[in-house]
Amino acid sequence: MSRFPIGHVLGFLFSLLLTFAAAGIALKTSLSFKTIMWIIGGLAVVQAGLQLTMFMHVNEGEDRHSQWINILYGVFLAVIIVAGSIWVMSFGGTHSH
Amino acid sequence: MGIKWDEFFITGDPLILGSQIAIVLTMLGIVAGLTYLKRWKWLWREWLTTVDHKRIGIMYIISAVLMFFRGGMDGLLMKAQTSRPEMEFLTAQHYNEIFTTHGVIMILFMAMPFLIGLMNVVIPLQIGARDVAFPQLNALSFWLFFSGAMLFNVSFVIGGSPDAGWTSYFPLAGKEFSPGIGNNYYAVALQIAGIGTLLSGINFVVTILKMRTKGMTLMRMPMFSWTTLVTSIIIVAAFPIFTVALGLMTFDRLYGTHFFTLSGGGLDMLWANLFWLWGHPEVYIVALPAFGIFSEVIATFSRKSLFGYKSMVVSIVGIALLSMLVWVHHFYTMGAGAAVNSVFSITTMLIAVPTGVKMFNWLFTMRHGRIRTTTAMLWALAFVPCFVIGGVTGVMLAMGAADYQYHNTLFLVAHFHYVLIPGVVFAVFAGLYYWWPKMFGFLLNERLGKWHFWLFVIGFNVTFMPMFFLGLKGAVRRSYTFSVESGFSNLFLVSALGSVILAAGFAVFCYNIYWSLRHADRNITGDPWHARTLEWATASPVQPYNFAKLPVVDKLDAFWHMKKSDSPELTLQQTEIEEIHMPNNSGLPFVMGIIFGIAGFLLVFEWHLAAAVAAIGIFACLIVRSFDYNDGYHIHKAEVEQTEQAWRLREGEVNRYVG
Numbered sequence: 001m002s003r004f005p006i007g008h009v010l011g012f013l014f015s016l017l018l019t020f021a022a023a024g025i026a027l028k029t030s031l032s033f034k035t036i037m038w039i040i041g042g043l044a045v046v047q048a049g050l051q052l053t054m055f056m057h058v059n060e061g062e063d064r065h066s067q068w069i070n071i072l073y074g075v076f077l078a079v080i081i082v083a084g085s086i087w088v089m090s091f092g093g094t095h096s097h
Numbered sequence: 098m099g100i101k102w103d104e105f106f107i108t109g110d111p112l113i114l115g116s117q118i119a120i121v122l123t124m125l126g127i128v129a130g131l132t133y134l135k136r137w138k139w140l141w142r143e144w145l146t147t148v149d150h151k152r153i154g155i156m157y158i159i160s161a162v163l164m165f166f167r168g169g170m171d172g173l174l175m176k177a178q179t180s181r182p183e184m185e186f187l188t189a190q191h192y193n194e195i196f197t198t199h200g201v202i203m204i205l206f207m208a209m210p211f212l213i214g215l216m217n218v219v220i221p222l223q224i225g226a227r228d229v230a231f232p233q234l235n236a237l238s239f240w241l242f243f244s245g246a247m248l249f250n251v252s253f254v255i256g257g258s259p260d261a262g263w264t265s266y267f268p269l270a271g272k273e274f275s276p277g278i279g280n281n282y283y284a285v286a287l288q289i290a291g292i293g294t295l296l297s298g299i300n301f302v303v304t305i306l307k308m309r310t311k312g313m314t315l316m317r318m319p320m321f322s323w324t325t326l327v328t329s330i331i332i333v334a335a336f337p338i339f340t341v342a343l344g345l346m347t348f349d350r351l352y353g354t355h356f357f358t359l360s361g362g363g364l365d366m367l368w369a370n371l372f373w374l375w376g377h378p379e380v381y382i383v384a385l386p387a388f389g390i391f392s393e394v395i396a397t398f399s400r401k402s403l404f405g406y407k408s409m410v411v412s413i414v415g416i417a418l419l420s421m422l423v424w425v426h427h428f429y430t431m432g433a434g435a436a437v438n439s440v441f442s443i444t445t446m447l448i449a450v451p452t453g454v455k456m457f458n459w460l461f462t463m464r465h466g467r468i469r470t471t472t473a474m475l476w477a478l479a480f481v482p483c484f485v486i487g488g489v490t491g492v493m494l495a496m497g498a499a500d501y502q503y504h505n506t507l508f509l510v511a512h513f514h515y516v517l518i519p520g521v522v523f524a525v526f527a528g529l530y531y532w533w534p535k536m537f538g539f540l541l542n543e544r545l546g547k548w549h550f551w552l553f554v555i556g557f558n559v560t561f562m563p564m565f566f567l568g569l570k571g572a573v574r575r576s577y578t579f580s581v582e583s584g585f586s587n588l589f590l591v592s593a594l595g596s597v598i599l600a601a602g603f604a605v606f607c608y609n610i611y612w613s614l615r616h617a618d619r620n621i622t623g624d625p626w627h628a629r630t631l632e633w634a635t636a637s638p639v640q641p642y643n644f645a646k647l648p649v650v651d652k653l654d655a656f657w658h659m660k661k662s663d664s665p666e667l668t669l670q671q672t673e674i675e676e677i678h679m680p681n682n683s684g685l686p687f688v689m690g691i692i693f694g695i696a697g698f699l700l701v702f703e704w705h706l707a708a709a710v711a712a713i714g715i716f717a718c719l720i721v722r723s724f725d726y727n728d729g730y731h732i733h734k735a736e737v738e739q740t741e742q743a744w745r746l747r748e749g750e751v752n753r754y755v756g
Contacts, residue, residue, distance in 0.1 A: 073334075076421075077421065080422065084374075084424075085367070088433055089366065089370055091432070091437065092433055092434040092435075092436040
């Protein structure tokens with residue numbers, strides 16, 4: 001590809017921005033621990049999505065639909081297994097071990 | 098270490114002594130027989146090192162039939178023990194070991210390999226491919242399964258069998274309450290076999306997605322290929338959970354960690370949670386391919402295209418998603434509360450919807466069809482009412498509140514036998530009668546097949562129907578005896594008699610294999626059933642390369658329409674013959690299976706250093722494989738031509754040869 005890789009540069013800049021935002025929130029604010037975890041966790045998910053589309057060719061090629069299906073299925077499984085286990089083993093949130 | 102060396106070999110029980118003698122004699126017999134017939138090289142070249150999917154499939158099926166025998170003997174021993182009140186045939190400990198091994202063997206070493214065996218034989222043929230995507234990996238899958246199965250089976254003569262149930266719930270399965278090594282066998286043997294299953298899952302996903310013949314889109318795939326694809330995806334999704342759970346169990350038992358123990362902050366019910374996160378999808382891993390088999394058999398013997406193909410596909414995918422969402426219904430009585438139990442009650446009942454859709458599709462496929470009641474079709478016909486009983490009692494059990502009554506009773510045991518025997522065992526028998534000529538080039542005897550069918554189905558119902566009523570009366574599962582006062586005697590006796598009929602059915606099946614091997618007509622065509630799918634568009638038994646020219650498909654039930662339109666796809670012209678590339682045989686998977694078995698055995702006995710040394714052998718094999726540049730060989734035109742002429746020029750053959 002001879003064109004200027006504008007997508008990659010934008011992706012790189014956005015990744016930097018999101019990383020510094022996460023670091024800033026963790027180090028420079030006085031929010032509660034729980035809030036910080038939720039915010040930087042959210043930023044991490046956004047950045048993962050960004051990198052998938054900008055760098056990891058997820059929207060390219062004849063397999064792009066199946067790649068998204070795979071990712072969504074993986075997320076579905078992870079949520080079911082992890083969140084489901086926590087929910088069940090804490091007896092629906094009523095019981096703390 | 099808690100190992101008593103004077104108890105290395107289990108002694109003192111006449112039943113086990115008899116088994117030990119029988120095992121030694123059988124092994125001597127096999128060695129002597131192979132030496133006498135000079136078959137050692139043949140065994141090594143043709144079978145132990147093969148990477149041919151059809152032979153691997155046949156080895157899976159042979160192992161599964163052997164394991165069926167073993168698991169069936171366990172079942173008969175249990176039925177004998179509970180045939181009369183206060184019976185003193187087995188001790189409580191022996192009974193615990195037997196119901197544990199019965200469960201593990203029937204699910205993991207009978208149902209799974211039987212189905213994976215049929216998949217191996219059929220899937221590449223059905224999608225018009227020459228082999229699976231990774232033939233050598235496929236052989237490794239088989240040898241790891243075999244190694245795990247043998248390791249598990251050796252437990253009852255060396256060291257003692259696991260005795261905490263096939264679910265091996267903690268805290269009972271932990272070191273605190275089961276200090277012997279029996280439960281180490283469970284943790285290690287299932288781990289080894291599980292790796293093999295996971296590899297199979299990956300192999301079939303890739304094979305079906307990447308190796309379909311020209312024109313075979315996903316929506317033109319035969320239903321068995323669809324169910325195998327979805328099953329393989331569930332395997333890839335669910336088996337890692339079991340791998341992790343077994344790993345944690347191994348650490349708890351061998352290295353003193355506290356994941357599931359009562360002491361040290363462990364969470365015993367987390368084992369149940371992880372076990373069923375795998376265990377429930379596992380039910381669909383065995384049920385879905387079975388549904389695929391019934392779909393093929395019913396369509397073929399009704400001489401109609403499968404009714405509601407698209408709704409069938411949607412149902413399978415729906416079942417796959419729902420299968421991950423219902424695991425808590427196995428332990429409602431943990432008492433997780435109304436919210437959790439209600440959610441899982443609803444998801445569980447939802448599964449009945451796609452299953453019902455499939456059931457009606459099969460019925461409508463038969464409607465207005467010209468049904469031929471071959472043995473394979475009989476199994477499919479009997480499946481419908483029997484499985485519906487299993488399904489409806491499943492909906493009863495799905496209600497969390499009601500489950501507090503049914504839980505841990507024989508009602509539950511009857512329910513899952515009504516699901517798994519019609520849903521899986523009937524299916525593998527149907528599949529075996531149906532695809533047997535494809536594997537071996539002759540039919541199983543239909544007359545004996547019908548004896549097998551009727552004895553088995555009647556025996557099955559007589560064995561398990563009384564258990565529903567026993568369970569409702571309060572008979573608990575896994576109890577080795579009961580009192581006269583309980584009033585259970587008559588129903589237990591009926592159930593025991595039923596199991597004898599069941600066993601007689603299995604005996605007829607074994608005799609049928611023997612009889613057909615000796616006497617069946619070898620002069621059959623590639624398509625003895627007038628079937629619909631591509632596996633019948635080639636020779637019986639199938640030549641090593643499957644297809645001389647890969648068939649081109651333009652619709653569902655491609656082979657049927659080729660026959661109807663007398664398509665040129667059925668003929669082979671001399672000019673179309675090409676050299677065919679084939680993978681080489683390899684001894685590596687077999688060797689790895691043995692090393693895994695040895696390392697596993699040493700780990701079971703907690704000889705950590707020796708196990709680690711053996712494990713080096715596994716890595717050595719991986720390294721050898723990494724430097725393996727052998728990329729196969731070619732079958733020459735002349736040989737292909739000769740092979741093709743031999744079967745295509747036979748009388749009555751729909752696939753023709755044009756010189």
